Amino acid sequence: MPSPNETETASTSAAPTVASAAPEPVRRREDIDPRSSSRDRSWPPEPEPLPFPVIDNHCHLDFADGEQHLTVGEHVRRAARAGVDGQITIGSDLEAVRWTAALLADPACPPSLVGGVAIHPNEAALHARGTDHDGRPLVDLDAALAEVAELLRGPRMVVVGETGLDWFRTSRKDERARAAQIDAFRAHIALAKELDLPLQIHDRDAHRDVLEILEADGAPERTVFHCFSGDAEFARACADRGWYLSFAGTVTFKNSVPLREALAQVGLDRVMVETDAPFLTPVPYRGRPNSSYLIPLTMATIAEVTGTELTEACRRVRATTESVYGALWTAAA
Template sequence: WAAETAAAYESVHATVALHPNEAPRIVHGDPDGWSRQGAREPGGDAALDEALAEIDRLAALPQVKGVGETGLDYFRTGPEGKEAQERSFRAHIEIAKRHGKALVIHDRDAHADVLRVLKEEGAPERTVFHCYSGDAAMAEICARAGYFMSFAGNVTFKNAQHLRDALAVAPLELVLVETDAPFLTPAPYRGRPNAPYLVPVTVRAMAAVRGTDEDTLATALAANTARAFGYPQA
């Protein structure tokens, strides 16, 4: 659907992937189920290979600008699902590199393993940590590797000082902003569904953290986004 919509509208672009939580569901099965037939039985490695082949096909399309969200999620997936997640992650890295697309990382409670796999596989030239959730020390590691760090509305949360510390040390040329709708609505609008119209609220808070004005930050964010996803720059 995302690729079809991006093909239909010039102003829309897509990324494609199996979310990290989907890989264990495909391989092992679970009450939610995942298959084209609607079955709830485990599909095994062959089913995961089939799904990855579909992502590979979609990633080749010109309106698809990235491969992701892919990565590791240890919050919703237990130890029994780690192997399938990591196999899927490694396959997505290879797909992104082969098609020359940005890699969009989902990293939840899995910082060390995400960084390890990226190092072992060799990250694509353009790698984005979607909804960056690490601390300042991890931001310095990402900066040395040239990874983009994308901040969402939770950078405004009172209990998210680690995100503000990370934003403060991240090189300006590697900083991005995002909605991550419908969740992570920035303060003071928490409780509402998140949507793109609230991105300026997040940008305003980010500018305050970095001690810069909003226009300067917005200009940098636009240029960084173009570089990260291969858009023409104005």
């Protein structure tokens, strides 16, 4: 996801299995992407449900989007109707980290929800600077990482992430920012190994450097490239090392031929599916609000590109997800 510091209408359906006091989202999508205010903000229609349920490997329930703000319960209900019976919600700046921890610690949190937290690489650069983009003070990077480490020991935390490197929004030529991203990445790698948790990686325009650091420090046994963005060669390099690739709605985009070629290079035993919601809405609704219930559109592309019948593709992607996180969700037979 983009770094949050860069840039309710309740459903009438049955009450969700979630506390009415579930925390309000931290921010709206427009807060980090002002241009998105002019887009179509209506929610896409619900697609045909999947023939076998899968898990959304990465979403951000701390964001609100759309003409109508969906509650956590409504996101969960819509996902379930679409055949998505589990979600991993990720907090990637301190405010979202705290929000995610509070949600997951609530006894009434839906059992289908688990999560993870980390300091996003672009956020790491801001903590090193000491202020956000609006000039507001931030704690230093060590303090931010210490809070992440503490909250990862809380209930329903199943992954360290997203962490990694981003040379798109943070210049690789900025020595302090580059050093902060690398230091934070290495700290998260060490934390994942200490806690025996999977690691979700944010890698934007930084494939070579991410690979070098993982090899130098020793990648956690379960290393996942969230929203995989590499080509076929990089996909093979990751799969050969036993790492996992998670594909978002970008794989459906017309101009994503290299990404589909990458997907075709790896077996479904290394592939997961995600939304990165509210971002990266799959075709034909690109640019509109995204939520886990739209995963059937991405799964259809994964099945087509890999030449796999949809039910079998869902079964195999789910099996891969559970091989990384454990059998946290109960699938239909």
